[in-house]
Amino acid sequence: MKYDCLIIGGGVSGLTxxxxxxxxxxxxxxxxxxxxxxxxIRGFKRQGLFFDTGFHYTGGLSDGEPLDxxxxxxxxxxxxxxxxxxxxxxxxxxxxxxxFEFPFPYGYNRIRERFSKRFPEETKAIDEYLNxxxxxxHSQSYINLDIDTNNPxxxxxxxxxxxxxxxxxxxNEMLKCILSMHxxxxxxxxxxxxxxxxxxxxxxxxxxxxxxxxxxxSLAEAFDARLKELKVDVFCNREAKEILLSGENxxxxxxxxxKEILYCEHCISTIHPQQLLAIVPxxxxxxxxxxxxxxxxxxxxxxxxxxxxVPPLKEIERANLFLFPSPSFPDPCAADPIxxxxxxxxxxxxxxxxxxxxxxxxxxxxxxxxxEYWSTLFPTDDPDAYQSYKHDMTRRIITHIETSxxxxxxxxxxxxxxxxxxxxxxxxxPRGGIYGVKHKIDQYNPMAATRIxxxxxxxxxxxxxxxxGAVVSGFLACGNIIGHEKLRExxxxxx
Numbered sequence: 001m002k003y004d005c006l007i008i009g010g011g012v013s014g015l016t017x018x019x020x021x022x023x024x025x026x027x028x029x030x031x032x033x034x035x036x037x038x039x040x041i042r043g044f045k046r047q048g049l050f051f052d053t054g055f056h057y058t059g060g061l062s063d064g065e066p067l068d069x070x071x072x073x074x075x076x077x078x079x080x081x082x083x084x085x086x087x088x089x090x091x092x093x094x095x096x097x098x099x100f101e102f103p104f105p106y107g108y109n110r111i112r113e114r115f116s117k118r119f120p121e122e123t124k125a126i127d128e129y130l131n132x133x134x135x136x137x138h139s140q141s142y143i144n145l146d147i148d149t150n151n152p153x154x155x156x157x158x159x160x161x162x163x164x165x166x167x168x169x170x171x172n173e174m175l176k177c178i179l180s181m182h183x184x185x186x187x188x189x190x191x192x193x194x195x196x197x198x199x200x201x202x203x204x205x206x207x208x209x210x211x212x213x214x215x216x217x218s219l220a221e222a223f224d225a226r227l228k229e230l231k232v233d234v235f236c237n238r239e240a241k242e243i244l245l246s247g248e249n250x251x252x253x254x255x256x257x258x259k260e261i262l263y264c265e266h267c268i269s270t271i272h273p274q275q276l277l278a279i280v281p282x283x284x285x286x287x288x289x290x291x292x293x294x295x296x297x298x299x300x301x302x303x304x305x306x307x308x309x310v311p312p313l314k315e316i317e318r319a320n321l322f323l324f325p326s327p328s329f330p331d332p333c334a335a336d337p338i339x340x341x342x343x344x345x346x347x348x349x350x351x352x353x354x355x356x357x358x359x360x361x362x363x364x365x366x367x368x369x370x371x372e373y374w375s376t377l378f379p380t381d382d383p384d385a386y387q388s389y390k391h392d393m394t395r396r397i398i399t400h401i402e403t404s405x406x407x408x409x410x411x412x413x414x415x416x417x418x419x420x421x422x423x424x425x426x427x428x429x430p431r432g433g434i435y436g437v438k439h440k441i442d443q444y445n446p447m448a449a450t451r452i453x454x455x456x457x458x459x460x461x462x463x464x465x466x467x468x469g470a471v472v473s474g475f476l477a478c479g480n481i482i483g484h485e486k487l488r489e490x491x492x493x494x495x
Contacts, residue, residue: 002263003029003233005481006254008240009270009428010037012467013458015223016474017268019074022230024482029233029262031240031254033428037224040427041216041467046415049348049359051306053418054427055216056320056346056361057085058467059106059204064495066143066204070471072494075229079222085209086318093178095324096404102178103319106209108134115175125170129179130206132165136196137203141484142472145492161441162198163190163329173327180329181322184344184365186465187299187435189331197439200464211318215349219467243267243280243455251454268477270459272430273437273446284452292444296461298433300333301368301420303393304361306348308413312358313347315407321345323404332365335373338396341365345401359415363434364397369420370431390419437461448477456480 005021007014010032022028036042040054060067061082071077087110089103105114108130115126138144160168162183166176180190182202190198212218227234239257246252253263269276273293277285285293315321323343324330330342341364348359367373378385394417402409424432437445437460448456458477463469479487 001029001233003027004264005029005266005268006262006264007031007268007270008254009459010034010234010236011040011270011459012038012219012223012470013460013473013477014268014270015227016070016074016471017270017458017478018232019223019226019230020474020478020487021266021268021481022227022232023074024478026266026481028230029235029264030227031238031256031262032234032236033239034426035236036220037227037234037236038216038220042220043215043217044416046306047308049306049308049415050215050217051348051359051361051416052215052217052346053304055212055219055467057090057209057211059207059209060143060468061210062208065208067468067471069145069491069494070475073491075226076219076222079225080218081213082210083213084318085211087209089319090205090209091181091320091322092315093181093322093324094405095174095177095327097326100174100327104178104181106206108206111206119172119175122170122172122175125172125175128169129166132195133199133203133206136199140200140472141488142475142491145488145495159441160195161191162193162195165195166190177324177327177329181324181342183329184322184332184342184363185435186439187332187365187433188438188440189333190329192438192440194439194441197464200469201466204466204468240269240271240279243269243284243452245281245284245452249284249452251452264454266454266456266481268456268458268474270457270473271428272459273457273461274430275428276457280452280455286451289451293446295443296445297438297440297443298368298370298429298431299435299438299465300365301423301432302418302434303364303366303397303420304418304422305364305394305397305414306359306361306416306418307398308359308415309408309411310358310413311411313360313407313411316345316347316360320347321405323401330365333367333371335367335371338364338393338400339404343397343401362397362401364393365434366393366420368431368433369424374420386419386421390417393417393419435460435465439464448473449480 004026007018007030018030043052091104093102141149242255244253344363420432456477458473463473
């Protein structure tokens with residue numbers, strides 16, 4: 001088969017790229033090694049509940065905001081139903097020692113008012129922080145379609161770190177922890193992540209926060225329906241084994257696991273950059289580039305506990321709960337005791353057609369499987385040891401939640417759990433990192449263009465985590481082929 005463009009990886013970034021290319025008249029195919037596209041966000045059903053896995057909520061989806069415009073352009077808007085989170089507290093920050101709770105609103109005016117009321121002596125610091133976040137977020141060409149730019153890619157910024165920025169503007173440890181809490185949404189500690197990278201993630205949530213009815217499963221199904229409408233050839237259970245070159249470092253095609261060759265003029269790879277190295281001829285990339293990719297650090301992984309809650313918890317109705325042991329932000333990559341780790345709690349939804357049920361998802365950071373911690377935890381060939389670890393960690397997490405949050409006590413029934421091993425197996429992540437490659441100071445993440453003519457990169461590693469980051473990465477990769485100004489003008493027409 002011969003295609004104009006071949007997409008490797010059927011996550012959100014790959015699905016986005018496939019739709020953009022097909023919409024622009026390119027004969028496009030998509031390869032996904034899992035049984036279905038978007039395996040990370042599809043979630044699962046258990047005991048009358050639907051549990052989201054890789055998608056819980058998103059910023060930038062209000063009418064006319066970036067993700068809304070992207071979804072209109074991609075033809076997804078009419079296939080999903082969005083709903084707003086609580087504008088007065090879409091995320092609740094809860095500190096255990098000392099006891100402190102703060103509902104985090106969205107909308108810059110609400111945020112300023114709420115923070116200024118709780119921290120009246122920190123108004124100047126709050127304004128400086130919010131103004132800086134807004135400036136960074138709106139400085140990006142695919143976020144702000146009105147700016148003129150010769151560099152449509154994300155800027156490379158190595159400092160200051162988020163912690164350095166906050167330390168400069170305030171000495172209030174509780175305030176700094178609240179402003180850092182969304183680091184849990186990109187898995188990098190405040191001292192490691194640049195303020196720039198933090199602002200790209202947090203900036204979208206500060207403007208609006210939405211969920212999608214049916215969660216990640218509905219979004220995945222919308223992508224699938226649109227792929228069918230645009231006649232994209234989708235090959236699931238098909239793994240890319242080798243990228244083929246001809247001439248002077250020029251792409252010619254991709255060999256699949258069954259030895260079939262799919263010829264193509266352009267290829268967009270959305271898999272982990274280190275996995276890409278294994279399927280590209282060694283001589284295709286310079287030694288320095290290979291060494292840089294090999295050295296990329298992944299974010300932490302997680303233990304995810306999926307539970308029923310009886311009766312329902314109003315505290316996580318259109319909101320989430322961030323639980324912190326103290327105002328000192330813990331390293332999400334550390335193997336700290338359970339009661340010293342931050343946690344994220346989101347609502348689970350009733351499975352359509354079932355009896356009324358409620359539940360939640362508890363996400364507890366855990367070192368990924370490539371760390372020394374995992375190499376000494378238990379023998380990898382001992383399934384009984386693994387199951388013992390899984391059950392013990394689940395029990396300890398539930399005990400901690402019930403002890404720390406009175407509203408949960410006696411109301412949790414365990415349904416299912418996932419570990420870094422689970423994530424490694426089901427998300428095609430080499431080490432089970434919950435957000436893939438870190439975006440951290442002094443780490444040079446790859447850009448969309450490569451020195452192989454016709455090969456481009458997309459995915460979380462090139463931009464930022466989350467649905468919005470993945471979608472932007474797809475547009476950035478396609479813009480290198482189609483033309484960034486053409487894409488941006490077409491996006492403007494959707495406003």
